[in-house]
Amino acid sequence: MNISYIVNELAEDRENYYNAVAPPIMQSSNFAFANCEEMRSALADEYSTFLYSRGLNPTVDILRKKLAALDHAEDCLVFNSGVAAIFVAILANIKSGDHIISVSKPYTWAEKLFNVILPRFGVTTSFIDGCDIANFKRAILPSTTIIYLESPNSWDFALQDLKAVAELAKLNGILTIIDNSYCTSIYQKPIDLGIDIVLQSGTKYIGGHSDTLAGVLSGKRVMIERIFASEYNNIGSGISPFNAWLLIRGLRTLPMRIERITKSTFQILEYLKSHEKVERVIFPFDESFPQYALAKQQMKGACGLLTFIVKATKREQIENFCNRLQHILLAVSWGGYESLIVAKCVCMATADFDATNPAHRMIRMYVGLEEPAYLIEDLELGFSGI
Ligand SMILES: *Cc1c(COP(=O)(O)O)cnc(C)c1O
16 A cells, blocks of 8 residues: 555545545544444444444544554554553463563563563563574473564664564464564564564654654454453553544654654764764664664664764763753653653663763664754764763
C-alpha cells in the first residue's frame, strides 16, 4: 500500500461525516442501537461494532487501520501510552510459571515489569546480550513463552538479528515481541522479518509534537482480537478519541518529518565526529557502529536519536555542557519537533559517576525539526563549557 494513500486516505469515510476533510472527533462513550436485535449482535461481537468507547471508537478506528497498514500487520490496538501496550502484550501471553527471555537493558518500565511485577506472579525473566543469536539459544528453557526484543535500544542502539531470532523462536514455539519505537514502521517492519508482535510508543515520532502519549500494538488478527476481548478491554487503557485524532494529524507529516530529521541527524553527526571534545559517536547508520552491516540489512534508515561520548574528566564539565545550551532542551523523550539532550550522568547518583567509564560520559541527543546550523551553534556553546 502506498504510504501517501495510508496517511492521507486509508479508512477515511468522508461521506459519513459531511465530507469534512479532517475527520471529526467522535467524543462519545457509548453508541445506540435501532432495536434489540442489533443490540444483541453488537453485545455478542464487540470487536466488529461500536458499542462502548473502552472497546472500539470510530476516530480510534481510523488510526488503527493506518497504523496496522504501516506495520504490514493484519490489525492493531492503540493505547494511551507505550508502556500500556508493553504491559498488555506481555500479560496477554504469559501464565504463572512461564519464563521470558529479554534483551538486556530494555526500556526502563519494561525492565521494571520483568524485575518487579511479574516475579510476584511466578513469571521469571532472563536478560541476555541480544547481539549474539547463540545467547538466545542458550537461554531457552522448556517454560520459555516469550522473547522480548528492542532493536535498536534507545541509548547504545544495540541490535538483534530479527530474522534469525524469529526463526529460532518459531522452531521452539516461542512468541516474539519487539519494541520498535526507535525506527517506527517507516524504517523497520519487523512483521516482514517474522516477528509476531510489534509495539511502539506513539508518543515519539507518530504524535510528533510532544503533546500526547500513545502506544501501538500490531500483529495477526487472531492475536489482536484475543487481546481486545480480554486484556485491552479489562485494563481500559485504550487511547481517547481526542488523542487518536492528534495521532492521525501527526501521521499526515510523519514521512516528511522523518525525512527532514534523517538529513539533519547526519549533519549533526558529522559535526560531532569532527569535534575535538567528542571521543566517539554511537549511531546505527554510522560506519563505525559495530553492527552497521546488520543495521543496513534490516533497517531502512536511522534518525533523530544519537549518542556521543564527550572527553571530560569531571561530571561538572558534562553538566556545564548541558546547562549552557540555549535552545536544545534538557528533557526525556524524543520524536517531537524540538531537539533534546539527556546526559547519562544525570540519570545516576552523583557518587556513582566514574569519568574513566565512557558509558558515564554519554550524552544522548534527539535531533528535532530545527535547522542544523541553529543546533550546531547551540552545541558549540555547550562545548565551551567543557
Ligand atoms: C518512550 C518509550 C516507551 C514508552 O512509551 P510511553 O509512550 O512513554 O509510555 C517504550 N519504549 C521506548 C524505547 C521508548 O522510548
